[in-house]
Amino acid sequence: MSDAAIDIDGQGAVTRLGPTVSVATAGDFFSLLKPRVMSLVLFTGLAGLVAAPGVMNPIAAFVALLCIGVGAGASGALNMWYDADIDAVMARTARRPIPAGKVSPQEALTFGLVLSAFSVFSLGILVNWLSAGLLAFTIVFYVAVYTMWLKRSTPQNIVIGGLAGAMPPAVGWAAATGTLDIAPLVMVAIIFLWTPPHFWALALYRSADYARAGVPMMPVVAGEAGTRRQILIYTVLTVLSSLAPVALGFAGVAYLAVAVLAGAGFIHYALAVFRSPGDHKIAMKLFGFSILYLFVVFAAFIAETAFGITPLVAA
């Protein structure tokens, strides 16, 4: 329900009469959860959960993943609530539920807060409080640090803010073991370093949109040449970090083969972007490949853990 101004006498005399009935469907609320982002969060959370030592009860594992997914979705809803003004002026986001007029800002805020509390407390009560604390940190970091502070103030917004999106493997691991270790932190580092080239590839394609909205994304502030150079640097760092699990002994030959092949593809596209000024189609190809890259690398993690690791280096 939301307050509305109603033309009461048909002559343009507007009176605030009180609440009107919402036209938001369940699908509109689901869109607030950013389902595509949520699917990648779930997948990397699953990797942390599967890679953890010991056997977790499947129902507890399902609850942990559900809470991780709902918590990520809740932070997406709160992000859409806070950013509704800039979403309305950007072509990519203008059809989101709030700027499209389907969901009121108040509905989105309430939805996001309720789901945040529900996901954190359910994870704490049903699984353990370390994973719940990490999930709460992830939500607060994404909403307060990234959305409310960094996004509109610095081109390093998604570099630092990327930590929120990188946390799911640590939450998954903590849910399974009640502790943290070097392995989930390496997984976090891989996603943390992957985020800038992934997001800046999209920002290159949408730089006019960000400039119109007044968001200081890297291409708007540092220019395209500087962004392309930084994309290449972060891509190389991502691929190098993806080899750390092998060096530290918690991934084996199969993972190494996948990480090297996928990494070569990632660097190939980053180099193509670096060498092609003004070619935004290749930037979008890099954006698409970066999603595939993360999926493949973490799928290799999951598969190798499921079928048994043949380590090159003793853990």
Next chain:
Amino acid sequence: MTEPEIVPVALTPEQVRARRSRNIALAVILFAMVALFFAMTIVRLGGHAMDRI
């Protein structure tokens, strides 16, 4: 003293559809939550939970 007449809000077909969609989703989520909390309670109680009653 006469009671003021209460005029019910007439919903548009779009509002009725949206409300029905929200209600169904909420019902499914509530039932799923009850099932999930029940299942997790059994898991946390461990094996032979019924013997403890």
